[in-house]
Amino acid sequence: xxxxxxxxxxxxxxxxxxxxxxxxxxxxxxxxxxxxxxxxxxxxxxxxxxxxxxxxxxxxxxxxxxxxxxxxxxxxxxxxxxxxxxxxxxxxxxxxxxxxxxxxxxxxxxxxx
Amino acid sequence: xxxxxxxxxxxxxxxxxxxxxxxxxxxxxxxxxxxxxxxxxxxxxxxxxxxxxxxxxxxxxxxxxxxxxxxxxxxxxxxxxxxxxxxxxxxxxxxxxxxxxxxxxxxxxxx
Numbered sequence: 001x002x003x004x005x006x007x008x009x010x011x012x013x014x015x016x017x018x019x020x021x022x023x024x025x026x027x028x029x030x031x032x033x034x035x036x037x038x039x040x041x042x043x044x045x046x047x048x049x050x051x052x053x054x055x056x057x058x059x060x061x062x063x064x065x066x067x068x069x070x071x072x073x074x075x076x077x078x079x080x081x082x083x084x085x086x087x088x089x090x091x092x093x094x095x096x097x098x099x100x101x102x103x104x105x106x107x108x109x110x111x112x113x
Numbered sequence: 114x115x116x117x118x119x120x121x122x123x124x125x126x127x128x129x130x131x132x133x134x135x136x137x138x139x140x141x142x143x144x145x146x147x148x149x150x151x152x153x154x155x156x157x158x159x160x161x162x163x164x165x166x167x168x169x170x171x172x173x174x175x176x177x178x179x180x181x182x183x184x185x186x187x188x189x190x191x192x193x194x195x196x197x198x199x200x201x202x203x204x205x206x207x208x209x210x211x212x213x214x215x216x217x218x219x220x221x222x223x224x
Contacts (some may be wrong), residue, residue: 099144
């Protein structure tokens, strides 16, 4: 079956621009997670959804970052007024298991010039 | 912030040798998982061990968990060149499903 997909795979933007990153989870998975990974580091949690609602958004670094999941399936991570420090790989994962085994997408590499 | 740390940061071995990676974490956990990552992109789930388990096996993988020391180890036996990747431990807690990842071990297996 299809895994988690993320689009675009690469995004280059200029400082100050707005970007949207999309995640399509595995069909039927109720939980969806966003992480950010900088070079040489482990992924860092940003936000996760149970269904349509954000269950925990404690990892969002500031109010320039926002995520939605309006129908409980696809999610969009939105970044306003991008800064060079936002450059990273943004990873999405979904899960359906009680034990929280998460399935990751290939990521979107965001480069802010 | 990272929950844990892996050591070593980097490990180079020959095919057929065993590779051992260690993970330490800071707070009480519900589960601990190990993931593999190739080329800095998507992570692949390897194995999950619950906080009330001490050891688990899956194929060539063996994971141990010592909650008193807040540490875990991942052993890959009879390594192959295809095992070359970064390996991360990740923990979650009882009141949240978010994963907190360690800093990772970069494993290089030479043919």
